[in-house]
Amino acid sequence: MSEATRGRRRSPRDLVGGTPTETWSLRFDDRELPAQTGQSIAAVLWSAGILAWRTTRETATPRGAFCGIGSCYDCLVTVNGRPNQRACLVPARPGDHVTTQEGTGHGDLAV
């Protein structure tokens, strides 16, 4: 670690020297979370210290992002009423309403 970065928090954006062009709030359940241009929904949740945002069908075990590249499907979340969206791939957009997903996300269908 260089002298310049010692003692301060680094992010992937810092590593590439990027600067957000826009910031806004994203609604997650009953919270407003700060979001920046270019962040995935998973990145917004992680930045807020949220590591789990769904539960599994069989055992209701908490899950969040695992692979971060769209392969594991552990990060499923409901975005604007659409369940089963991979938070690691979906870009955060102004006005998004993200909700915790339980099981398949189709519990309201009662099938």
Ligand code: FES
């Ligand atoms: S973290 Fe694996 S698919 Fe999103």
